[in-house]
Amino acid sequence: MATTIPAGPLAAPRSARTTRSRGSSRTNMEMVAWLFMRLSGVLLLVLIFGHLFVNLVQGEGINRIDFAFVGGKWASPFWQFWDLAMLWLAMIHGTNGMRTIINDYAERDRTRLVLKVLLAAAFLLTVTLGTLVIFTFEPCPIGAPADLLPSFCPAS
């Protein structure tokens, strides 16, 4: 009457919640991270689409982009701040998202730790290098051909 088919292994039994909630807390890291994701998401929409419009659409569009264009933009504190905000917000937003995914999917403590260390390293490297470039960028390198430089350089 009954036909039998072997089924997959039984999921490992799990125990009840072991960590009792710690004492009182009005805020905590998870809440701040959750709020940050929402707020930075809205800001990033404005920053990224503004960036795309200025670089790719406005004026001659994409044909305009060369060393002089980027050098000219980063000579202005406005665009330095814009790009810095975009870099930091996007990196923190993305890193926090990856942290969430690691927490959700990596089940072994060791795997979780290794992945998070790698993630933090990638975050630090990108943010440090990016910030350094934005603030130390030299729009008028000495000895460069004049036709490649922004118009405000003494050589051009």
Added chain:
Amino acid sequence: MTALAESTTSARAEVGAVPSFDVTLRIRRFDPDNGAEPRWEEFTVTAHGTDRVLDAMHKVKWEVDGSLTFRRSCAHGICGSDAMRINGRNRLACKALLKDLDPSKPITIEPIKGLPVIKDLVVDMEPFFASYREVMPFLITHGNAPSKERLQSPEDRARYDDTTKCILCAACTSSCPVFWTDGQYFGPAAIVNAHRFIFDSRDEGAVQRLEILNDKEGVWRCRTTFNCTEACPRGIEVTKAIQEVKRAMITRAF
């Protein structure tokens, strides 16, 4: 005249007749005493068009294989004992009609996910009830008790009406992908039952409950996948309730 009367009677019999059909139940079974691995067993029984999955399972247990083990108490969608994974979705066996599940194909029945299986479709509900107890699902008040009832306006009552409907069947918690991978997460059902008291105008324990749920494994683990809302056999808007608890925490913090 006679012919007419006869045809009317037979037509009436056809209208009243309940169609019956054969249905195959594909049930995931596990017997710890056998030490055997879990296996799928198929049972084919004759069922009526008005039957629920639970009726077909009763037929199997009572007439085919008495060792089939599952929980059920009221069998009418109130007690919340018979939540199981039917065709891949958490439902109450007593509320799922066979005719709604395409009985021409085998109907798969598994225990709910994320809780340890004890036997066949029976799971250990203790982890689920442990997080339920932790949110203190009872009225907390301070000061002297009033000599009469604690009165409440219909508007105040309506504020948390949705979450009073919970029957603790665990269909939501065991449909939550966060709970599947992280058994420490409170789970939707505990948050729903905290919501029922947090938004009750007579209750004075909201702050304590919010602090408990502000835990690392509390509401911030929710990914709003809406599995819980879809699974709830009482139609509670579970994800909405969780979001309202999140909002209450943020308003309190800032």
